[in-house]
Amino acid sequence: MARRVTSFEVARRAGVSRSAVSRCFTDGASIAPETRDRVMEAATALGYRPNAIARSLITSRSRMIAVVMGHLANPFYPDLLARLSAVLQQRGYRLLLFTGAPDASADPLVAQILPYQVDGIVLASTTLSSGLADECAAAGIPVVLINRTADRAHVSSVASANLDGGRLVAQFLLAGGHERFGFIAGTEASSTNRDRERGYRAVLTEAGAGPVARAVGAYSQEGARAAARALLRARPLPDALFCANDHMAIAVMDVARHELGLRVPEDLSVVGFDDAPPAAWASYGLTTVEQPVAPMVDAAVDILLGQIEGKERPAHHVALAGALVVRDSARRPAFGLVRDNDRTIWAPKAGASPAGEGRTHE
Known part of the structure; x- marks a missing residue:
């Protein structure tokens, strides 16, 4: 095995101190350009690579963030993961991915993560018990939930405004003249499912819409197909x-069209939640409430790194609104349709759309 070149050898060849070599390989560190050039030339000539493990022992920082995900089959999560990885890299951190069961407690995985000396933990589509949350806090490891809300006030969370999103779907369907409503639930215990359904039912109840047919799909395509049947x-x-x-x-649309011979949207309107990439595919054209992935990731990273760097210690709870993106899977209301760049959204109250500026009415 080849001997590892040390920073001392690089410093001696470049004629600088070892601390100068360290600063050259530390994101954001201040160093004169000519010094950096000499160090990098020496490092290249010697084949030097910084030892991240040794550095973490010196600085007490690994600059690694553990991410726990349980829903990689859902195309929303790879999109979120890619954004999270890119933003963390921009901030000088790396991502260490752990996968578990969808919507299950993350406790077993977090217990495995702690020995890795990560600087922080992001939990997506998972939950954490109060006991293990306290253990993370005692160890000085910040935890942020993304796309889930926390039952414990001291665990930070970033999610969509799920309650408002559910209400918006019900208002849209009522405005489109629908009369018989159904709901296909995700995992019963998840905060996303609970809040989306609660908002949806509240508006329908206020409108006197009658009973809502219900089945559980558990956030899986096979479960959704059975629920649709x-x-x-x-x-x-x-x-x-x-x-x-x-x-x-998407699974519901496939069953409706190809198994039961129903026309979408003439016989049945279908609305989803996430605005995952397949929603825009021509084969589906799914009307859906977007989850604003970029703002959600940015908020989660800001909270986590703020706590890691000691700038912000209290827990934060952020809920971000997303627009209802109108495509072809649901009958359209006669009002409230708005062009927003290259998409159509439903914004029945002028100026109240979460999509922001620059809109023109259809």
């Missing part, structure tokens, strides 16, 4: 289904 073979047939995420909505 149960709801769409019942009579009277719902004329509108709200699915707790796009992953399930």
Whole structure:
């Protein structure tokens, strides 16, 4: 095995101190350009690579963030993961990925993560018990939930405004003239499912819309297919289904069209939640509530790194609104349709859309 070149050898060849070599390989460190050039030339000539493990022992920082995900089959999460990795790299950190069961407690994985001396933990589509959250806090390891809300006030969280999103879907479907409503639930215990359904039902109840047909898809395509068969073979047939995420909505559309011979949206309107990449595919054209991935990731990283760097210690809870993106899977209301760059959104109250500036009415 080849001998590892040390920073001392690089410093001696470049005619600088070892601390100068260290600063050259530390993101954001201040060093004169001519010194950096000499160090990098010496490092290249000697084949030097910095030892991250040794550096972490000196600085007590690994600059590694553990990310726990349980829903990689759902196309929303790879999109979120790519954004999270890019933003962390921009801030001088690296991502260490752990995968677990969807919507299960992250406790077993977090217990495995702690010996890795990570600087922080991001939990996506998972939850954490109060006991292990306290253990992380005692160890000085900040934890942030993303796309989940925390039952414990001292664990920071970033999520969509799920309650408002569910309300928006119900208002949209009522405005489109629908009369018989259904809901395909995700995982019962998840905060995303709970809040989306609660907002949806609240508006329908206020409108006197009658009972809502319901089945559980558990955020999986197979579960959603079974739920769709149960709801769409019942009579009277719902004329509108709200699915707790796009992953399930796509499976529901396949069952409705290809197994049961229903026309979407003429016989059945389908609305999802996430605005995952397949929602925009021409084969589906799914109407859905977007999750604003970039702002969610930016907020989660700001909170986490703020706590790591000691600037912000209290827990933060952020809920970010997303627009209802209108495509072809649901009948359209006669009002409230707005062009927003290259997409159509439903914004019934002028100036109240979460999509921001620069809109023109259709």
